[in-house]
Amino acid sequence: MAxxxxxxxxxxxxxxxxxxxxxxxxxPKEIYTEQYPLERPQVAExxxxxxxxxxxxxxxxxxxxxxxxxxxxxxxxxxxxxxxxDPVTKRKVLTKYxxxxxxxxxxxxxxxxxxxxxxxxxxxxxxxxYSRDGMVLDQKRLEEGPDRKEYKR
Amino acid sequence: xxxxxxxxxMDPAGDRTMVLNMGPQHPSTHGVLRLMLEIDGETIVRMMPxxxxxxxxxxxxxxxxxxxxxxxxxxxxxxxxPMTNNLAYCLAVEKLLGLEIPPRGQWxxxxxxxxxxxxxxxxxxGTHALDIGAMTVxxxxxxxxxxxxxxxxxxxxxxxxxxxxxxxxxSLDLPLGFLDRLKKFIDAFPSKVDEYENLLTSNPIWMERTxxxxxxxxxxxxxLGTTGPTLRASGVxxxxxxxxPYTGYENFKFKVPVRTEGDVxxxxxxxxxxxxESASIVQQALAGLPEGRYKAEAPKVVLPDRENMKTQMExxxxxFKIVTEGFTVPPGEVYQAIESPRGEMGYYVVSDGTAxxxxxxxxxxxxxxxxxxxxxxxxxLIADVVAAIGSIDIVLGDCDR
Numbered sequence: 001m002a003x004x005x006x007x008x009x010x011x012x013x014x015x016x017x018x019x020x021x022x023x024x025x026x027x028p029k030e031i032y033t034e035q036y037p038l039e040r041p042q043v044a045e046x047x048x049x050x051x052x053x054x055x056x057x058x059x060x061x062x063x064x065x066x067x068x069x070x071x072x073x074x075x076x077x078x079x080x081x082x083x084x085x086d087p088v089t090k091r092k093v094l095t096k097y098x099x100x101x102x103x104x105x106x107x108x109x110x111x112x113x114x115x116x117x118x119x120x121x122x123x124x125x126x127x128x129x130y131s132r133d134g135m136v137l138d139q140k141r142l143e144e145g146p147d148r149k150e151y152k153r
Numbered sequence: 154x155x156x157x158x159x160x161x162x163m164d165p166a167g168d169r170t171m172v173l174n175m176g177p178q179h180p181s182t183h184g185v186l187r188l189m190l191e192i193d194g195e196t197i198v199r200m201m202p203x204x205x206x207x208x209x210x211x212x213x214x215x216x217x218x219x220x221x222x223x224x225x226x227x228x229x230x231x232x233x234x235p236m237t238n239n240l241a242y243c244l245a246v247e248k249l250l251g252l253e254i255p256p257r258g259q260w261x262x263x264x265x266x267x268x269x270x271x272x273x274x275x276x277x278x279g280t281h282a283l284d285i286g287a288m289t290v291x292x293x294x295x296x297x298x299x300x301x302x303x304x305x306x307x308x309x310x311x312x313x314x315x316x317x318x319x320x321x322x323x324s325l326d327l328p329l330g331f332l333d334r335l336k337k338f339i340d341a342f343p344s345k346v347d348e349y350e351n352l353l354t355s356n357p358i359w360m361e362r363t364x365x366x367x368x369x370x371x372x373x374x375x376x377l378g379t380t381g382p383t384l385r386a387s388g389v390x391x392x393x394x395x396x397x398p399y400t401g402y403e404n405f406k407f408k409v410p411v412r413t414e415g416d417v418x419x420x421x422x423x424x425x426x427x428x429x430e431s432a433s434i435v436q437q438a439l440a441g442l443p444e445g446r447y448k449a450e451a452p453k454v455v456l457p458d459r460e461n462m463k464t465q466m467e468x469x470x471x472x473f474k475i476v477t478e479g480f481t482v483p484p485g486e487v488y489q490a491i492e493s494p495r496g497e498m499g500y501y502v503v504s505d506g507t508a509x510x511x512x513x514x515x516x517x518x519x520x521x522x523x524x525x526x527x528x529x530x531x532x533x534l535i536a537d538v539v540a541a542i543g544s545i546d547i548v549l550g551d552c553d554r
Contacts, residue, residue, distance in 0.1 A: 107225035
C-alpha cells in the first residue's frame with residue numbers, strides 16, 4: 001500500500017476537506033431560507049397563478065366577448081361561459097362565467113387561446129380557500145381579484 | 154416468471170426466511186414503491202418490487218384530449234424532468250406531421266433540456282446522499298435547484314409543471330434578461346459541482362457505502378432493458394443524444410461518461426460527470442443561440458403570433474380553428490425516443506387521422522430500470538437496498554403513468 005492513502009486515512013484528510021466546506025457556509029450571508037409570510041417571494045412576470053378576467057379600464061366593461069375559446073382549450077373543461085344575444089346591438093353578451101380553480105392545473109392554455117386577452121393567469125400565487133365552493137370563481141370574483149387580509153404578527 | 158404474477162404472494166420457505174415489506178411509505182423508496190423482501194437474517198434471498206400505487210391513468214386520458222392538450226399532461230408523468238417529457242411528446246407528433254422546427258426553437262429546446270437534466274440530477278444527488286446519510290449535500294443541491302426552478306419560472310411561468318414546449322415549437326420566446334441570468338448561473342455551476350464532489354467523491358464513509366454495492370454486469374443491464382446512467386455505469390457506451398441525435402444535438406460537442414464498475418459508486422460518478430457535460434452544452438447553446446423564429450411556419454398546426462392574430466383575419470380564423478377543433482394529424486404510428494435524465498424516454502403515438510391521438514404509450518426509463526433492482530440486491534444486505542434504489546434514480550410517476 002502506498003504511503004499517501006494511509007496518510008489520508010490516519011489524518012482524516014477527506015473528512016476534514018468536506019467539513020471545512022460546511023463551515024465556510026456558516027456565514028449569515030449564506031442563508032437561503034425565506035421567512036415566508038414576512039418575506040414574500042418575487043415571482044416571475046409570466047407566472048401562472050390565480051386567474052383574472054380583465055376589464056376595459058375606460059368603460060369598466062369586461063373584455064370577454066363570450067367566444068368560448070378558453071372553455072374549449074381547457075384540458076379539464078373547468079371553464080363555463082354562458083352568453084345571450086343583445087337584441088339591439090346583435091352582439092353576444094357574457095351572462096355567466098365560472099372558473100373552477102379546484103381542478104385547474106395552471107397550464108395556461110386558456111390564456112393562450114383568449115383572442116381578446118381577457119383571461120389572464122396572474123402572478124398571484126396564494127390560491128388557498130376555506131371551502132370547496134369557494135374554489136369556484138364567478139365573474140365578479142375573477143374581475144375583482146382576491147379579497148385578502150394582511151397578516152401581521 | 155415470478156416477477157410477472159399479477160398478485161404476488163410470497164411464501165416463506167420453511168422457517169428460515171421471513172418476508173418483509175419495505176414501503177410503500179418508506180422515505181427512501183422515492184415515492185410509493187413497495188418492495189417485498191424475503192430475508193434470511195439480514196441477507197436478501199428474493200425481492201419483488203410492487204408498483205401501481207401512483208397510477209394516474211395519463212396514458213388513457215390522452216385519448217380524450219386534443220393533441221395540444223396532452224402537453225400539460227406529459228409534465229406530470231416524470232415530474233422531475235417535465236421538459237424532456239414535453240419534448241419527447243412534441244417530437245413524436247412533429248414526426249407524424251413532418252414538421253421542421255426553426256434553429257432557434259431547437260437550440261432553446263436543447264438548452265432547457267440540459268437545464269432539466271441538471272435539475273433532475275440535483276434532486277437525485279441530494280436525495281441519494283440523504284438516504285445514505287450525507288445530509289449536507291442535499292441542502293447544497295437544493296440551493297442550486299432553486300436557481301434552476303427560478304429560471305424555469307421566468308421562461309415558462311411555472312417552476313415544475315412547465316408546459317413550455319408546443320407541437321411545432323415553443324409557446325413563447327425567451328423573456329428579456331433570461332440569457333444573462335442563465336449565463337450567470339451556468340458559469341458558476343461547475344464550481345458548485347466541485348463542492349458536491351468535495352463532500353462525497355473521496356469521502357471514506359460514502360465510498361464504503363457505495364463501492365462494490367448493487368453490482369450490475371453489462372450483460373444483465375442490457376438483458377433487463379436498463380438505459381441511461383444505470384446502463385452506462387455498467388460499461389455500455391450508449392447515449393441517444395449522440396447515437397440518434399434529435400432536435401439538433403448533432404451541433405453540440407459533449408462527452409458521454411462511461412464507467413465499467415457497475416456499482417452504485419460508478420453510477421454516482423457517471424451522473425456527476427453528466428452534470429458537468431450538461432453545463433457545457435448549455436454554455437455552447439448560449440454562445441451560439443441563433444436569431445429567428447421560435448416556432449414553425451405551419452398555420453394549420455401552430456397557433457399564429459398574437460400580433461397577427463389581432464390584426465389579420467386569416468390568422469384569427471386559424472387561431473379559432475386550432476383551439477376549437479384541434480389540428481388533425483395524418484394517420485400512422487411513430488416511436489420517438491429521447492435521452493431523459495433517467496434513460497430512454499420514448500413516446501409511441503398512434504394517429505387515426507383525427508384531432509385526438511388514438512393511443513399514446515410511454516416507454517418510461519424508470520419502469521425498465523426498476524426491473525434491474527432485484528438483480529442488484531439479491532444475495533446482498535438489506536441496508537444496501539436503500540443505496541441501490543437511490544442509484545437507479547426512479548420516479549414512481551414515471552413507472553406507473
